[in-house]
Amino acid sequence: MHHHRADGRQSAKTFKLTTLALDPGQGFRVEREHSFRPLTTRRYHPGPHAIQLLVNGVAGERAAFLPLPP
Incomplete structure (x- = not known):
């Protein structure tokens, strides 16, 4: 998971x-x-996030998305 900072x-x-x-x-x-949801250990910022699968140590292509507002 690639979080937007x-x-x-x-x-x-x-x-x-x-x-x-x-x-x-x-x-x-x-x-x-x-x-x-908001956590004390991680803040989520609005903007593009991405997901990327890692299989046998090989990273796949990133897929960007925008989280839905609460």
Whole structure:
């Protein structure tokens, strides 16, 4: 997850989903929700955020999004 910072840059935060082994050609569906409610440890700033999957240490393409207002 790449969070939008107050100065306009993005900072990366890694969330580990799972560890598993797949056979060749086998698929796996990933579903996860991420809360943007205010926390004492993290402030969310308005602006573009991004998500990026990391599989076997290889980063995929970033997908930018704008969080919905509360």
